[in-house]
Structure formats: C-alpha cells, structure tokens
Amino acid sequence: MIRRSLTGPASPTAVDGWVPWPAEFGRRYAAEGYWQGEPLGERPRDWARRFGPATALVAGPPTQPVRLSYAELDRAVDDLAAGLAGLGLAAGDRVLIHLPNRIEFVTLLFALLRLGAIPVLALPAHRRVEIEHLARLSGAVAYAIPDKHEGFDHRALAREIVAAVPAVRHVLVAGDAGPFPGIDALAAAGAAARAGRPVGPAAPPDPAGVALLLISGGTTGKPKLIPRTHWDYAYNASASAGLCGLTGEDVYLVALPAAHNFPLACPGVLGALGVGATVVLAPSPSPETVFELIARERVTVTALVPALARLWVTAAAWERPDTVSLRLLQVGGARLDAELARRIRPTLGATVQQVFGMAEGLLNFTRLDDGDEIACTTQGRPLAAADEIRIVDRDGADVAAGTVGELWTRGPYTVRGYYRAAEHNATAFSPDGFYRTGDLVRLTASGNLVVEGRIKDVINRGGENVSATELEEHLLTHPAVAQAAVVAAADEQVGESVRAVIVTAPGAAVTLRALKAHLRERGLARFMLPDLLTVVDELPLTPVGKIDKRELRRRLG
Known part of the structure; x- marks a missing residue:
C-alpha cells in the first residue's frame, strides 16, 4: 500500500490553486x-489480475459493439x-x-x-x-x-x-x-x-x-x-458500489455523459470496474437506444436525471421494452418528484434509488431496503459515517430538526476548495472547512434529507418565499404538464412575481386559471400560485440534464 503525504504531495500533482485537507x-x-x-x-x-478475461467495457454502435x-x-x-x-x-x-x-x-x-x-x-x-x-x-x-x-x-x-x-x-x-x-x-x-x-x-x-x-x-x-484526489475519489466510487450492492454479476449502463460525477463514480464506471462488473457505454440516453442496450446486454443498474427518468417511464408505458434484468435505477442531479418515483418500479421493474450529491463531494443515497415511502419521498442520507452535515439559517446558526435551512458539509471525499478560485472559496467554504452547498434541505425523523430547493432558487414574492422546486413538483401533477420550471419575473408591486414555464403533454393544453385551480385543490397557499404562465416547446437543459434556468431566463428576456 502506498502511503505518503496526507496534506498534499511534493510531486507535480501539487498543482497551484489546490486547497488540501488539513x-x-x-x-x-x-x-x-x-x-x-x-x-x-x-x-x-x-x-486485470483479478478479473482478467471478464468483460470490462462494451461500447460502439449496436450493430458492431466493441468489447474489452x-x-x-x-x-x-x-x-x-x-x-x-x-x-x-x-x-x-x-x-x-x-x-x-x-x-x-x-x-x-x-x-x-x-x-x-x-x-x-x-x-x-x-x-x-x-x-x-x-x-x-x-x-x-x-x-x-x-x-x-x-x-x-x-x-x-x-x-x-x-x-x-x-x-x-x-x-x-x-x-x-x-x-x-x-x-x-x-x-x-x-x-x-x-x-x-x-x-x-x-x-x-x-x-x-x-x-x-x-x-x-x-x-x-x-x-x-x-x-479530486486519488484516495478520496476511489472511496467515492468503491463505497457507493458497496452501498448499491454491485458485484461482478452486474452490468452497469452509462446513459448520462461519463464525464459527469454521477455516472463516473457514484458508483458509475469506476465503482463498477472496481468489483468486476461490465460497463456499457450508451451513445445516447434516448429510450430507443437504451431500451435496446438494456435488453441485449442484460443491464442491471443505471443512473438518470429526473427529466430522463420521466422520458423513460413515459416511453416504456407504450413501448413495453424488455427491462426484466434491470434491478436498480438511480435518479439524481435534481429532486425526483414522488409521483414519478412511484411509477418507476411498476413501469420499468427496477428499485428506485434517489441520489442527492455533488461533484464537490457529499453523496446521499436512499438505501435499497428503505422501502417505497422513504425511497420516493426523500433524497437519502450520507454515504460515510465521517460525513459531517449542518443545516443552518442565513446567519450560519443550526436550525431546529425538521426546519428548512442551507446544507453545509465536510468529510473524507468533500473538497476544501475549488481549483484556482481563492476569492470564491472565501465565501463557498466556512473558516472551519464546511462546504456551503447552497442547497435548501430539511432532515426527516428517519434521518434522511429532503431537498427543498436552492438558496438562489427561491422567489421573494412580496415578502413571502416561494420555493421554485416545490411549486414545480406540484405543477407536474397536472396531467397536461410534461415539464415545468418556475422562475421569477420582475414586478413593480411585489418585487418578484412567479412565472411558471411548462411543456405540455402531447395533445394537451392548459390555462393559467386551470393550473391555479389544480394547485388550490392540492392545498397550496395563495402566495405559492403562479402569476404568469408561459408554454414552450422545450426547456433548455444543462449538459448534465438539469433545467438550465439561467438560459431560460435569457430566453424569456
């Protein structure tokens, strides 16, 4: 076993701008x-010594796959x-x-x-x-x-x-x-x-x-x-693989871009290879591509963002693909709404596992034995016993249990600073090394986290804080709404008004009045109801499949 500096190397990997652990x-x-x-x-x-002839990688066109x-x-x-x-x-x-x-x-x-x-x-x-x-x-x-x-x-x-x-x-x-x-x-x-x-x-x-x-x-x-260091990232992958029960019998499908932390090491490519599983690289996450790969390669585990999970579930309802081999579908990158989560097992046959994490480090998973209620309504709990989390108010003081606050964290695989970003690090990390995630969460009695939005994704409507994430989930319960994003619109009277931007389901239509009536029936407070409705053909996405609200705001003007 190689053991050298624990505070940073003297080799060329001690790149300038890196903040090591104390x-x-x-x-x-x-x-x-x-x-x-x-x-x-x-x-x-x-x-290679342990798994030699076993298949490590499958990639390329379906007609001529490359296998290593x-x-x-x-x-x-x-x-x-x-x-x-x-x-x-x-x-x-x-x-x-x-x-x-x-x-x-x-x-x-x-x-x-x-x-x-x-x-x-x-x-x-x-x-x-x-x-x-x-x-x-x-x-x-x-x-x-x-x-x-x-x-x-x-x-x-x-x-x-x-x-x-x-x-x-x-x-x-x-x-x-x-x-x-x-x-x-x-x-x-x-x-x-x-x-x-x-x-x-x-x-x-x-x-x-x-x-x-x-x-x-x-x-x-x-x-x-x-x-990310060799040691912390290896732990990130191997501990995730253990938690997910990965073995050499598994086939892991990389549907998201492999360069993203989620499909690379949560457990992803690195975690799957570490236990001798087979990794299948999908050229596209589209249902027509992945359903064929799942059936042909007998895929057992894969990871998606919520927008793709919704697309797969919708397509599977009428395509009836062969997904009998699929045992675990991880969903992360954004909060998964409970109603969609409950549709995954009946439609695709897989256990749903919510993964709430960040490329900066901290990973939270629902466990495979948590049961449907926790798996569908929470975003899990930390991977490591050494993960430290705090939920704090605007002043950095810990909030009461069950109260919404900002998530701060530090631990054995959470970085202590961004690369070459000293000015940003001064505000992104506390003096004692906690990463200020910007995520608004609350801790349930079961010890699991529920993501309530982002600090910058809260609309201040006349002094009332409207969680865009929460309202988006309620909008998605309307049968005419296929996708939804909530953003602020400038308003002289209340400072910020609430704009709902939606993509409708095929052949469906809905009015602002109808949406408000639906939301009132769900028990939402009056201040939570959208003031404006914009229907678009598609919502812009970031490279990792999250709704790109910065680009959306630009398009809306």
Missing part, C-alpha cells in the same frame, strides 16, 4: 480507512500511456477531455492517470465559451475530442481553441483525426515503443494528491474546477 483530517481519514490503496492509474492493473476484457483494458491503457509519453505529456500536465461515451474516454482517462497527468473532464455539450474558459483556467496543454459528435465537428472547435489558448499544444482525436494526432495511432505507437513493458512515471503519483479535475454542475456563472 493534516489532522488527513491522518484521521487514513486511520479510519477512508483513504487507502494505490493511485487511480494503477487500479486497472489490479483489476479487463486484461485488454489494462493493455490498452499502457499502450496509450506510452503513446502520450512519446508525445511529451508527463506527470502534472493537465489534459482537457471532451469526449462522449466511447471506449477512448475510459482508456484515455486511465492512461493520463497512469502517467500522473491530470484529466480535466469537460461535458459533451460544452462549446467554445466553456472549453476556452476551462482550458485557460486549468492550464491545459492538450485537448482530447471526438472527430464529430451528434453532427458537430469538434476538429473545427479544436482549431479555435489552439488559436485562442497558446498553452494547448496538442489536440488528440478519437476517430478521423484529420490534421491532428489520432488516439488510436498514439496507442499503436505506444504499443510498439513499450514492447510489453508496463508504463508509468519515474515516481508514482502521491495518492493523496490531485488525480483529476471535475466540472461544477451549477447553472450560474462559468464552470468551476473541482480537484
């Missing part, structure tokens, strides 16, 4: 078993790591990965980790504004892309990024590389160069140091970078 916390988390084991880049070697065993995955990682080293990439280099769900995402991720380089995980839907910002912020020296994805030519984007950010010296392409180095070609060159020898840096990365940089999932401002 030494006393590092010693505690290591002593209690949360931080242990080898760096993430070495783990595929162990998996655990032994083949480890060799592919070594080959690509050698090719990247030949290109001049080394420990400490940041590499921006902008790949969809394909084999190269996994092999490149582990190849960089094996070299001690630091992957920066962008999301497929990101475009020039986000990519240029992330490249500059991270100091990336290389940018990995597909040739094309969903009709968009990423090679043209790469030319713009290289011109705008001089530090980006290399573009790595999965597919038709054009003028750039191809990932397959680099792997082939690496295989020849290494001649069967294992690959790695002269000094193994400190597992207490930064392994990768995730992207913040908020909808306000530019994305921030979240530094």
Whole structure:
C-alpha cells in the first residue's frame, strides 16, 4: 500500500490553486480507512489480475459493439500511456477531455492517470465559451475530442481553441483525426515503443494528491474546477458500489455523459470496474437506444436525471421494452418528484434509488431496503459515517430538526476548495472547512434529507418565499404538464412575481386559471400560485440534464 503525504504531495500533482485537507483530517481519514490503496492509474492493473478475461467495457454502435476484457483494458491503457509519453505529456500536465461515451474516454482517462497527468473532464455539450474558459483556467496543454459528435465537428472547435489558448499544444482525436494526432495511432505507437513493458512515471503519483479535475454542475456563472484526489475519489466510487450492492454479476449502463460525477463514480464506471462488473457505454440516453442496450446486454443498474427518468417511464408505458434484468435505477442531479418515483418500479421493474450529491463531494443515497415511502419521498442520507452535515439559517446558526435551512458539509471525499478560485472559496467554504452547498434541505425523523430547493432558487414574492422546486413538483401533477420550471419575473408591486414555464403533454393544453385551480385543490397557499404562465416547446437543459434556468431566463428576456 502506498502511503505518503496526507496534506498534499511534493510531486507535480501539487498543482497551484489546490486547497488540501488539513493534516489532522488527513491522518484521521487514513486511520479510519477512508483513504487507502494505490493511485487511480494503477487500479486497472489490479483489476486485470483479478478479473482478467471478464468483460470490462462494451461500447460502439449496436450493430458492431466493441468489447474489452479487463486484461485488454489494462493493455490498452499502457499502450496509450506510452503513446502520450512519446508525445511529451508527463506527470502534472493537465489534459482537457471532451469526449462522449466511447471506449477512448475510459482508456484515455486511465492512461493520463497512469502517467500522473491530470484529466480535466469537460461535458459533451460544452462549446467554445466553456472549453476556452476551462482550458485557460486549468492550464491545459492538450485537448482530447471526438472527430464529430451528434453532427458537430469538434476538429473545427479544436482549431479555435489552439488559436485562442497558446498553452494547448496538442489536440488528440478519437476517430478521423484529420490534421491532428489520432488516439488510436498514439496507442499503436505506444504499443510498439513499450514492447510489453508496463508504463508509468519515474515516481508514482502521491495518492493523496490531485488525480483529476471535475466540472461544477451549477447553472450560474462559468464552470468551476473541482480537484479530486486519488484516495478520496476511489472511496467515492468503491463505497457507493458497496452501498448499491454491485458485484461482478452486474452490468452497469452509462446513459448520462461519463464525464459527469454521477455516472463516473457514484458508483458509475469506476465503482463498477472496481468489483468486476461490465460497463456499457450508451451513445445516447434516448429510450430507443437504451431500451435496446438494456435488453441485449442484460443491464442491471443505471443512473438518470429526473427529466430522463420521466422520458423513460413515459416511453416504456407504450413501448413495453424488455427491462426484466434491470434491478436498480438511480435518479439524481435534481429532486425526483414522488409521483414519478412511484411509477418507476411498476413501469420499468427496477428499485428506485434517489441520489442527492455533488461533484464537490457529499453523496446521499436512499438505501435499497428503505422501502417505497422513504425511497420516493426523500433524497437519502450520507454515504460515510465521517460525513459531517449542518443545516443552518442565513446567519450560519443550526436550525431546529425538521426546519428548512442551507446544507453545509465536510468529510473524507468533500473538497476544501475549488481549483484556482481563492476569492470564491472565501465565501463557498466556512473558516472551519464546511462546504456551503447552497442547497435548501430539511432532515426527516428517519434521518434522511429532503431537498427543498436552492438558496438562489427561491422567489421573494412580496415578502413571502416561494420555493421554485416545490411549486414545480406540484405543477407536474397536472396531467397536461410534461415539464415545468418556475422562475421569477420582475414586478413593480411585489418585487418578484412567479412565472411558471411548462411543456405540455402531447395533445394537451392548459390555462393559467386551470393550473391555479389544480394547485388550490392540492392545498397550496395563495402566495405559492403562479402569476404568469408561459408554454414552450422545450426547456433548455444543462449538459448534465438539469433545467438550465439561467438560459431560460435569457430566453424569456
């Protein structure tokens, strides 16, 4: 077992702008078993020894799927790591990965980790504004892309990024590389160069140091970078896998973008590979694609955001897909309304598990034995015994049990600061290291959290606070409403009025008067009723499937 610095490495992974855990916390988390084991880049070697011929990855078009065993995955990682080293990439280099769900995402991720380089995980839907910002912020020296994805030519984007950010010296392409180095070609060159020898840096990365940089999932401002260490992220994945009961018999479907924390490590790709399960990378989360994959690969576990869960349940009601193998459907990224949650098991045959977490760290799960009431109406409880949570008022004082307040947290896998964001960190973290999540929650008598919205997602209507999340859930109970978002509208009389923005169900229509009547029947207070109604064809979504209220407000003017 590798054990070095618990307060941050002396190796190149001690990147500037990283806020490590204080030494006393590092010693505690290591002593209690949360931080242990080898760096993430070495783990595929162990998996190859343990699971060798078992299928690790399945990806590609349904007609010609690509399959890699655990032994083949480890060799592919070594080959690509050698090719990247030949290109001049080394420990400490940041590499921006902008790949969809394909084999190269996994092999490149582990190849960089094996070299001690630091992957920066962008999301497929990101475009020039986000990519240029992330490249500059991270100091990336290389940018990995597909040739094309969903009709968009990423090679043209790469030319713009290289011109705008001089530090980006290399573009790595999965597919038709054009003028750039191809990932397959680099792997082939690496295989020849290494001649069967294992690959790695002269000094193994400190597992207490930064392994990768995730992207913040908020909808306000530019994305921030979240530094996750080898040890804390390994715990994130392995403990999640244990809680979900994952074994080598499971087949985990990656329906969401693999670069997002939820399908990557909650338990996701890393958790599934850690127990010898098979990981299936879906090119799209659409029902027509995933239902075929679930039936063909006998998928047992997958993860969705609420908007996709609703889409799957609606489609399954009339398609009647073969989902008999599916035992667990995780839903996270936003609060899942109880009525939709109750439809999942009868429609898809899977147990529903709510997951409330954040790429910054803290994860809350409903447990598999909680029963339908808790699973459908709460967002679970913390993963680790060492997770510390506080629910506080506007002044930072703890609120009474059952009272709504802001969630603060710290623990063995919750970061102590964003990367290169000292000014923001001063307000995002308390002096004693608690992360101020911005989420409004309450704690139930059963010890589970219920998410009531965001601090910035509360509308102050004439002095009354209207929770947008709560009102959205009530709107979704109307049969004519397929999707709903609630935002503030400027109002001279009350300061902020309440605007409901909805997508109607096919062939349905509804008026503001009818919606208000429906909400009154549900017992909502008068101040909670929407003042305005806007019907749209679709709601804008963030790259991880959350309703993008910033973009929605922009569209509404």
